[in-house]
Amino acid sequence: MPETGILRSWGVVSPICHARACSSGYGPWEIINTYQKCSRHMRDLNYQLRQLCLKNRDGSYATQAQRLWILSRIANQLHALGYRQLEASSLKPKHVEALTQHWLAEELAVATIKNRMAALRWWALKVNRQNVIARTNDHYGIPDRIFVTKESKAQTFVTEALAKVRDDYVRMSLELQAAFGLRREEAIKFIPGYADQGDHLVLKDTWTKGGKAREIPIRTEAQREALDRAHRLAGRGSLIPADRNYVQQLRVYEGHTARAGLSKLHGLRHTYAQRRYQELTGWPCPAAGGPVSGALTSEQKPSDLEARLTISRELGHEREAITAVYLGR
Secondary structure, three states: OOHHHHHHHOOOOOHHHHHHHHHHOOOHHHHHHHOHHHHHHOOHHHHHHHHHHHHOOOOOHHHHHHHHHHHHHHHHHHHHOOOOOOOHHHOOHHHHHHHHHHHHHOOOOHHHHHHHHHHHHHHHHHOOOHHHOOOOHHHHOOOOOOOOOOOOOOOOOOHHHHHOOOOHHHHHHHHHHHHHOOOHHHHHHOOHHHHEOOOEEEEOOOOOHHHOOEEEEOOOHHHHHHHHHHHHHHOOOOOOOOOOOHHHHHHHHHHHHHHOOOOOOOHHHHHHHHHHHHHHHOOOOHHHOOOOHHHOOOOHHHHHHHHHHHHHHHHOOOOHHHHHHHHOO
16 A cells, blocks of 8 residues: 555545645655645544654654554554543553553554554653653563463363353353454454354454454354354344444453453463364374474374464464464474
């Protein structure tokens, strides 16, 4: 996508400005400087962060452009998370916490999250609000970059813990996360009548990370039973009640899981991946105590590779390398 198109999608340049600028052959900074009058098309926070970047051109042109890109995206995400009247000078710890939890739930690369944190700290510094952000990323549960897991992060439910979740829709979403390795957003937006195709699930691109539709096989009676319960609860709708939108249901989900003592729920995807690996290969993965790659025989290695590729697709990653995070290597 051309730079002008990217800036338009971030809310930095209005559609009118975008059309005029493209015909003039301007670059992103020229567009921003030339079409100041188009600020009326932008949300306040987007406009104020853009002005902050224009007045504080720290670093190279590339660094400045990347910072503007990140801050514009952050402004849009805060708006989507329900913070509609936010100004640049009113950044608070709750906003930082909401963003970091959102990024972790999206399973963004650690490097991507750290780049966004650097932009957040720059913003906070420029408006004299640096104390609203913790000094270290560890405070927010942002890990170091780890490409091969050294210990299993698999997690399972106990009946008592799940029973503590009082909202039927949240409890159903959790069941589907465990049964099919779904991401949180996918399990909340899940529409049983659309997804259930008899022997496999179809996840809509609007539910998934990166807008990638995918299929997941329905293999067990436990999965079928979970789906049947989802059908009875949602009817023709989704696992978001009719009187709520996604953001509202996400907050309900977070509240109920916290009160039930359920945390690190991404571990349910690890559990799915590890069970699926053993099902496909016949032996446990390295993270679950199985043989490491170097110990596999020449007959086992093709099965290992095929299982990893299958699991990667079912989890919505498409890259074999990412399975090392779930399975070990």
